[in-house]
Every structure is written in C-alpha cells, then in structure tokens.
Amino acid sequence: MKKIFSVLVENRSGVLSKVSGLFARRSYNIDTLTVGETNDKTISHMTICSSGSKWEMEQIEKQLNKKLDVIKVRTFEEQNAILKEIILVKIKYTAANRGEILEICQLTKAEIVDSNKDYMIIYLCAEPDKTTGLLDMLGKFNITEVCRTGTLAMSKCSLGE
Amino acid sequence: MTGAELLVKALEKENTEYVFGYPGVSICPFYDALTKSEIKGVLMRHEANCAHAANGYARSYGKVGVCAVSSGPGATNLITGIATAFADSIPLVCITGQVKSEHIGTDMFQEADITGASESFVKYSYLVKNASDIPRVIKEAFYIASTGRKGPVLVDIPVDVLLNEGGDFNYPESVNLRTYKPTVKGHAVQIKKVITQLKKATRPIICAGGGVISADAIDELRTFAHKYNIPVVTTMMGLGIMNSYDELYMGMVGNNGKKYANKAMNESDVLIMVGARVADRAVKQPDLITNNKKLIHIDVDPAEIGKNAGPSIPIVGDAKNILEDLNAFEDEMDFTPWLMSLLKYKQTREEKLESTSKYVNPNELVRDLSGKLDSSYVYVSDIGQNQIYSCQNFIIKDNKFLTSGGMGCMGYSLPAAIGASMHDRNVIAVMGDGAFQMNMNELSSLKALNGKIKIIVMNNHSLGMIKEYQHISYQNNYTMEELGIYPKLKHIAKAYDIKYMLMENMDKEEDMINEFLKADESVIMEVMVDPDAFTAS
Numbered sequence: 001m002k003k004i005f006s007v008l009v010e011n012r013s014g015v016l017s018k019v020s021g022l023f024a025r026r027s028y029n030i031d032t033l034t035v036g037e038t039n040d041k042t043i044s045h046m047t048i049c050s051s052g053s054k055w056e057m058e059q060i061e062k063q064l065n066k067k068l069d070v071i072k073v074r075t076f077e078e079q080n081a082i083l084k085e086i087i088l089v090k091i092k093y094t095a096a097n098r099g100e101i102l103e104i105c106q107l108t109k110a111e112i113v114d115s116n117k118d119y120m121i122i123y124l125c126a127e128p129d130k131t132t133g134l135l136d137m138l139g140k141f142n143i144t145e146v147c148r149t150g151t152l153a154m155s156k157c158s159l160g161e
Numbered sequence: 162m163t164g165a166e167l168l169v170k171a172l173e174k175e176n177t178e179y180v181f182g183y184p185g186v187s188i189c190p191f192y193d194a195l196t197k198s199e200i201k202g203v204l205m206r207h208e209a210n211c212a213h214a215a216n217g218y219a220r221s222y223g224k225v226g227v228c229a230v231s232s233g234p235g236a237t238n239l240i241t242g243i244a245t246a247f248a249d250s251i252p253l254v255c256i257t258g259q260v261k262s263e264h265i266g267t268d269m270f271q272e273a274d275i276t277g278a279s280e281s282f283v284k285y286s287y288l289v290k291n292a293s294d295i296p297r298v299i300k301e302a303f304y305i306a307s308t309g310r311k312g313p314v315l316v317d318i319p320v321d322v323l324l325n326e327g328g329d330f331n332y333p334e335s336v337n338l339r340t341y342k343p344t345v346k347g348h349a350v351q352i353k354k355v356i357t358q359l360k361k362a363t364r365p366i367i368c369a370g371g372g373v374i375s376a377d378a379i380d381e382l383r384t385f386a387h388k389y390n391i392p393v394v395t396t397m398m399g400l401g402i403m404n405s406y407d408e409l410y411m412g413m414v415g416n417n418g419k420k421y422a423n424k425a426m427n428e429s430d431v432l433i434m435v436g437a438r439v440a441d442r443a444v445k446q447p448d449l450i451t452n453n454k455k456l457i458h459i460d461v462d463p464a465e466i467g468k469n470a471g472p473s474i475p476i477v478g479d480a481k482n483i484l485e486d487l488n489a490f491e492d493e494m495d496f497t498p499w500l501m502s503l504l505k506y507k508q509t510r511e512e513k514l515e516s517t518s519k520y521v522n523p524n525e526l527v528r529d530l531s532g533k534l535d536s537s538y539v540y541v542s543d544i545g546q547n548q549i550y551s552c553q554n555f556i557i558k559d560n561k562f563l564t565s566g567g568m569g570c571m572g573y574s575l576p577a578a579i580g581a582s583m584h585d586r587n588v589i590a591v592m593g594d595g596a597f598q599m600n601m602n603e604l605s606s607l608k609a610l611n612g613k614i615k616i617i618v619m620n621n622h623s624l625g626m627i628k629e630y631q632h633i634s635y636q637n638n639y640t641m642e643e644l645g646i647y648p649k650l651k652h653i654a655k656a657y658d659i660k661y662m663l664m665e666n667m668d669k670e671e672d673m674i675n676e677f678l679k680a681d682e683s684v685i686m687e688v689m690v691d692p693d694a695f696t697a698s
Contacts, residue, residue: 010340014288018280025281062464068285068305071340 002031003057004081004153007046007064008071011037015069019046022067028052028060032085032128032150043071047153074155081153087131088113089122089138090145097141108134119144162330164292165190165323168256169198170330171299177227179203179218179583180256181211185231187258187271190323192229203583203610206602208235210576212242212313216251217580220563221539223377225307226580229256233271236317237278241570244282246313248567249398250375252306253313254299255283262290262319276317284312289319292327304336309343310462311375343461347478352486354474355457358431360492362455364499365391366429368414368443371398371566372436372460373480381484382435383407389494391433392503394422396443397552399436400562405555411503415443417549417696421507433457436480439469440567459483520691521664523547523619527554527591530617530674534589536560539581543574543592546625549696551591561586572599575616579603582612594620594644604657607683615677616685621692622646629695650687662686 009015016035023030031049038045050060057075064073093101101120105112110124124134128151135146162170168191172180181203184192195202205211208230215226226246230239236257246253260269276286285305287298295318302314359365373382379402386393386409393403394414403410412419414426426432426444432454439447439458447469450456458465458472459480466475476483527550531540536559542551548564555562563581565573575597578590597618607614624642631639654661660682664673666689677686 014276017277021280059464059468062468066462066464068338068341 001054001057002049002051002078003060004076004078004083004151005046005048005050005060005064006074006076006153006155007048008038009044009046010069010071011042011044012069015044016046018067018069019048019064022063023048023050023060026059026063028056034150034152047151049151049153076153076155076159080159081155083127084125084152085128085131086123086125086149087134088145088147089135089143090119091122091138092119092142092144101138101141104134104137108137110134162327163190163194163323164289164295164318164325164327165194167292167295167327167330168299168318168323169194169200171296171332172200172227173198174332175225175299175303177225180227180229181205181214181218181580182229183208183211183231183235185233185235185258185271187232187260187320188229188235188256188323189258190320191256191258191318203606205576205579205606207600208238209240209242210572210600210603210606212239212246212253212255213570213573213576214580215253215255216242216246216249216573217539217541217563217577218583219251219253219580220577221561221581221586222584225252225254225303227254227256229258231258231271232260232275232320233273235271236273236275240279240282243279243313243315245565245568245570245573247282247284249371249565250311251313252311254302254306255313255315257315257317258323259288259317259319261321263321265319276315279315282313283315284310286315286317288317289322292322292325295322295327296330296332300333301336301338305338305341309341310372310465344463344477345479345482347459347476347483347486349486351474351476352483355433355476355487356490356492358455358457358474359389359494362431363496364429365431365433365496366411366426367391367393367433367435368396368426368437369393369399369402369435370396370437370443373399373402374436376436376461376480378436378479378481378484381481381488384488385484388488390496390500392425392496392500394418394426396437396440396566397564398566400552400555401557401560403557404559405557408504409500411507413552416445417442417552419510419553421503421510424506425503429454431455431457433459434472435459435484436461438465441469444470518666520694521666521670521688523550523688523690523694524554525667526617526664526670526688527551528556529670530589531556531560533674533678534558534560534587537585538587538589539563539578541574541578541581541588541590543590543596544569544571544626545593545596546621546629546696547591547593547596547619549626550619553696571596575600575603575607575614578614578616579607579610579612582614587613587615589615589617591617591619593625594618594622595624597650598644598648601653604653604659608657608659612683613681614683615680616683617688618650618685619688619690620650621690621694623692625690625692625694626696628692629697632695633697650685654685660684664688
C-alpha cells in the first residue's frame with residue numbers, strides 16, 4: 001500500500017538526516033520526500049510518500065513519533081489528499097519535432113519556461129500521475145535533464161485540520 | 162563560569178556520583194573542572210568499557226550512568242557501549258569532547274561525527290554550540306534518558322564550548338520539550354479490559370521482561386500475580402523479577418530457556434506481556450503467538466506494541482502505574498488448578514545434573530554458587546555459554562542479574578561489574594575465556610579502585626558458543642573457535658596482584674566456593690569446563 005506521511009519537525013540542522021536515517025536503518029521505502037519551512041520558522045514540514053505492507057506503514061508512523069525532533073505525524077491515503085508535484089524537463093529539440101513537443105505541452109497544460117535555438121525547458125505543476133504521464137510522452141525526444149520536486153500533500157478541507 | 166564548570170555544576174545538580182571516563186585533549190577542560198567537585202572520575206582502560214561500567218552502575222543502583230570520553234577514536238570506541246545500553250534500555254548520559262567548533266567538518270585530527278555515527282543507537286543526541294546552553298542540555302539529557310523507555314543520550318561538546326565563558330549557573334527547574342511527552346498512565350478502558358479478559362480465561366500467564374525492572378515495578382508485578390495465582394515466566398532481561406523459590410515462577414522462556422516455561426507460555430489462553438518486546442530470542446515465532454491465545458501487551462514504548470506480534474489488548478504506559486491500577490481491582494479469580502497442572506509438569510522436567518569427574522559442571526557450579534548468595538549480590542554474566550549456564554541455573558532471591566541481553570556484547574561483564582561494585586553491592590562476574598580476553602585490561606581499573614569483585618572464568622580454551630553453533634548448523638566444521646591455552650590466567654592474576662583460584666573438577670567445589678565468597682578482596686577463579694560440552698541437551 002501507499003501512504004503519505006505529513007510530518008512536522010523541529011527546524012534544526014541534522015533533523016532531515018535523522019528522519020531519512022530512520023527509513024534507511026529499518027529498510028522502509030521513501031518514494032518521495034519534500035521538506036520546507038512552515039509559517040512558524042521553528043518548524044519544518046516534511047511530506048514523505050512511502051509504500052510497503054500495512055505493518056510497515058504502521059511501524060513508520062510509530063517510529064517517526066518516537067523521534068524526539070518530530071512534533072506531529074499525520075498520515076493519509078492518496079484519495080484523501082491534494083497532491084501536487086512540479087517537474088522540469090530540458091529537451092534538445094530539432095525543427096522537425098518542435099511542433100509535436102508543443103502539442104504535447106498544450107495537451108498536458110505544461111508550459112515552456114525557457115528556450116533557445118537548441119533547448120527548451122518544460123514545466124508542469126500537477127498531480128504526480130500527470131507529471132509522470134508528461135515524462136512518458138516526452139520520452140521519445142532527446143531529454144537531457146529532468147528535475148522533480150517529489151509530492152507535496154495536504155489533507156482535503158473536508159477532513160478538517 | 163566556563164562551559165566545563167557549568168557542565169560539572171549541572172552533573173552535581175543531577176546527583177551524579179561517578180563519571181566513568183577516559184580523557185583526551187578535547188575533554189580535558191571537563192576533567193580539569195571536575196577536580197573541584199565531589200564527583201569522582203573513574204578511569205577505565207577503554208572507552209567502550211566506560212559505557213559498560215556506567216551501564217552496570219545504572220542497573221545496580223537505579224540511577225542514570227554517566228560517562229565522558231574524548232573526540233575521534235574515543236567517541237567511536239564508546240559506540241559499542243552506547244549500543245549495548247540502547248538495546249537494553251539502560252539510562253546513560255554519554256558526554257563526548259569534540260574538536261573546536263570552527264574545525265567541525267574539516268576532518269581535523271581526532272574529529273569524528275559522533276552525533277551522526279551514533280544516531281541509530283541513542284535515544285537522543287546533542288551537539289552543543291554555546292556554553293550557556295550546557296545546563297539546559299544536561300537537564301534535558303537526564304530527563305530523556307530516565308523517562309519513558311529509558312536509554313542513552315549523547316552530548317557532544319566542542320572543546321572551545323567547554324573553555325568559553327557561559328555566564329552564571331542557572332539550572333532549569335523543569336523540562337519542557339514539545340516533541341517528548343512519554344505516556345505514563347495506562348488507559349483506564351484498556352486496563353478494565355484486562356480484568357474482563359482474565360475473567361474469561363482458564364490458563365493465563367504473565368511474561369515479564371526488563372521493562373518491569375526498569376520501571377521499578379517488581380513488587381507490583383509480584384502482587385498482581387499472587388492476587389490471582391497467575392503463573393509467571395520471564396525473559397532473560399526479566400531475570401530477577403521473580404524469586405526462584407516462588408511457586409508461581411516457571412522460569413525463563415526462549416530458545417535458551419526452560420522447556421516447562423515455554424510449554425506453559427504456549428499452552429496459555431491469555432498471555433500478559435509486561436515490559437517485554439516479544440523478541441525472537443524469547444518467542445520462537447512471535448507472529449504466530451496470537452494464533453491460540455489472547456495477547457495483552459503492556460509497554461511504555463508504543464512502537465514495541467504490534468511490532469513483533471499484534472496484541473488483542475495493547476496498553477501503553479509505565480508498568481508500575483499500570484500494575485498498580487490492575488491491583489486496585491477486587492475481582493474474584495483464581496487460577497490454582499492451572500497452576501497445579503504446570504507445577505506437576507515442572508516437577509517431572511527438573512533436570513538431574515550429571516557430574517563428570519574430569520571437569521567442572523558449569524550448571525552445577527552456578528546452582529551451588531548462587532544458592533549461597535544473599536540478596537545484596539549482583540550477578541553479572543557475560544555472553545556465550547557462560548550466559549546460558551548462568552541464566553538457566555541461577556537461583557534468584559532478590560538479586561540483580563545483569564547481562565547484555567539485546568546486543569549480546571562480549572566483554573560486558575567485567576566493566577559492568579566494576580560499575581556495579583561502586584557502592585555496597587557484592588558483585589560476581591561470570592565469563593568465558595573469550596570474553597575475559599576481550600576486556601581483561603579492566604583488571605587494572607579494578608585494582609586502582611581497590612574493588613572487590615569475584616570473577617569466575619569458565620575456561621574451555623575455545624569460543625564454546627560458536628563451537629556449539631558450528632556443531633548444530635555446520636556439521637561440526639569447527640573453525641575460528643580455538644583460543645588455545647594462553648594466556649595462563651594464573652600469571653594474569655599475578656600480574657595484576659589479584660588472588661587466584663583454580664577449580665579443575667567438582668571434588669572440592671563446596672570448599673572452594675566458600676573460600677571464593679569469603680575472600681575480602683577480588684578473586685579470579687579459573688574453572689575448567691569441558692571443551693566439548695554444549696548448553697543444549
């Protein structure tokens with residue numbers, strides 16, 4: 001199963017390594033991990049997507065709660081959350097394929113945020129399956145670089161706080 | 162005050178009596194400041210043993226053990242001792258010196274990233290950046306180490322922070338950590354469920370682990386068991402909770418435990434696990450344990466509940482509190498018929514010991530020796546066959562039984578025994594010739610302290626447990642287990658000026674035990690055991 005862990009941690013040096021180290025030491029998967037400061041400067045917010053057995057998902061939550069730098073752990077399943085990811089793809093294009101790339105961008109609502117006579121950078125902020133879909137469609141072109149943020153998640157308003 | 166002086170003051174506030182340590186340049190400011198304090202520095206001969214000694218001290222006197230070593234190799238050597246304490250949930254505050262703040266990250270001489278390296282073996286760690294933070298950090302470190310599920314806390318202090326001015330000493334009255342609020346009180350609804358479940362039971366059993374000792378809940382557990390005549394088994398870490406002469410006590414469970422203890426646990430219909438992890442050494446297939454019984458799991462660490470076996474009734478909290486709450490119920494229950502059937506079976510399974518004339522029978526020796534000990538004795542066993550002989554045969558009254566249960570750290574017994582002997586406890590350390598050779602350097606610290614420890618070295622000139630394992634799993638392809646006949650223990654004892662005794666066989670066993678226990682000094686008794694003997698029958 002897949003699970004999303006929304007983790008509030010102390011905004012101190014070394015905390016990211018303590019949290020990621022916990023996953024490594026106990027052989028839990030990290031599919032994606034994003035981290036950033038919250039509106040409170042002493043607190044950072046980590047979004048960790050993990051997959052594994054139900055037992056592993058329960059253990060991750062318990063072990064995260066045990067870490068002394070972890071303030072709060074919330075978990076939710078994909079259907080109960082708003083999920084977003086940013087992807088940047090740099091492509092070396094040719095006159096021959098330029099039109100097709102533009103068409104894909106139009107179809108997926110991706111933007112071209114930078115370009116010159118040889119390269120263009122395509123940007124999309126969307127649900128993770130859509131960013132993956134874009135990457136699949138661009139796969140046949142000459143991709144020189146890909147950057148993804150990993151999933152950002154927040155529980156839906158209907159679930160309250 | 163300097164950081165070092167603030168550190169000493171903070172330790173005084175925590176009623177620290179001893180700091181087990183080994184100096185180096187980066188921790189020297191602390192030891193300099195310590196000379197002005199009543200706190201005694203105890204110089205060990207290896208850093209890992211500083212943590213083992215603090216461990217033995219903490220377990221014997223119910224306090225937080227403190228050790229302080231230097232940066233780099235001093236700190237990395239300490240890790241084995243920290244990991245040993247972590248695996249057994251022993252409260253330690255481990256202080257390490259560090260290179261100057263400005264040099265951190267430059268691979269300076271004797272620099273080691275000890276907070277990073279020790280991360281998975283500590284309950285928490287600090288890298289102190291300002292001298293003025295030291296009192297708060299020490300207050301928090303002692304609080305974290307000694308509450309909830311206890312464990313080691315590491316405090317890494319750069320040498321310049323120890324030397325810098327940190328202002329006046331103001332020790333915080335309390336600790337307020339937003340991320341750390343251990344659950345102490347058990348949930349009332351869950352506790353009530355235990356009584357309800359027990360009422361439906363016909364064959365309940367209690368399995369008590371190290372958490373009961375750690376929570377100082379031995380009396381409460383005994384009261385609970387006796388109130389309803391519920392039989393009790395213990396894990397290895399739980400040895401000492403029950404008196405061997407208590408008829409409710411069925412002995413130690415696990416692959417090295419008593420057959421009748423395992424049978425009793427397997428046949429029960431309700432298993433009350435208190436302060437035990439349902440770990441692989443105690444329960445053969447933890448995930449199957451709930452197939453034919455209800456599991457009630459009481460533990461202070463929520464992450465332990467459901468980790469190895471899914472309980473029917475989980476209760477998170479301090480064992481002492483929860484058992485007190487359970488003891489407040491006045492329901493009529495009596496499980497005497499079940500107890501009687503277990504006792505009847507136990508009688509048929511009591512092993513008859515067979516002596517051989519050529520060697521000392523270690524089972525018999527542990528039984529005869531422990532039968533003569535009063536409750537002031539702490540019995541420290543090392544790792545290997547000696548540990549199995551010890552925990553299978555030790556006749557417990559109200560003694561403390563110390564061993565490295567979770568980590569199985571060879572060489573633990575001598576330094577831990579030194580820590581255990583710091584006050585009024587009489588101490589016996591039992592080890593094999595392998596473990597003895599790992600840490601015999603500590604005989605020097607023992608002598609320097611003028612300590613009186615009774616040391617038994619079960620000598621079979623080999624790593625007996627490895628041999629036994631190679632017998633069972635590798636078709637007797639014995640390798641890397643031969644230790645040879647050196648060193649001659651007699652000469653080692655002489656080199657350290659320690660009384661030496663040799664027991665070659667059982668002929669004069671009783672007289673020798675009497676002489677061994679009576680001696681008003683440290684003794685090394687070399688006990689010759691059969692190199693081909695195995696613990697498992």
